[in-house]
Amino acid sequence: MQTIDRPLDLLNEIKVDEKRVSVEMKGNKEPILGKICAFDIHINLVIKTDKGMKFVRGGVIETISPAD
Numbered sequence: 611m612q613t614i615d616r617p618l619d620l621l622n623e624i625k626v627d628e629k630r631v632s633v634e635m636k637g638n639k640e641p642i643l644g645k646i647c648a649f650d651i652h653i654n655l656v657i658k659t660d661k662g663m664k665f666v667r668g669g670v671i672e673t674i675s676p677a678d
Contacts, residue, residue, distance in 0.1 A: 621649050621674075630677035633657065635670045642666060643677050 614620050624631060625646045633642045633655065644659035653668030 618649075618651065621646065621653070624674075625649065631657075632673075632675050632677045633666055633671060634673045634675070635666070636672050637670075 614623065625648075628645050630643065630645055633644075635641070642657055642659060642664055644657040644664065646655055647658050647663070648656040650668075653671060655666045655668070655671070655674075657664045657666060
């Protein structure tokens with residue numbers, strides 16, 4: 611496990627370790643489950659799901675948590 615000094619360090623660790631996440635969005639939409647493939651400084655995400663790739667804008671994300 612790396613030292614985490616900034617929020618983007620945590621996202622990078624999740625990406626490198628290929629951990630599954632649940633991304634919940636504002637407005638009570640269905641969460642997206644998958645692995646983070648890419649992200650930027652605005653927390654825009656590219657997530658690989660069972661059905662393909664999804665792009666999620668950082669401004670609509672409420673939480674990112676481990677998927678059980």
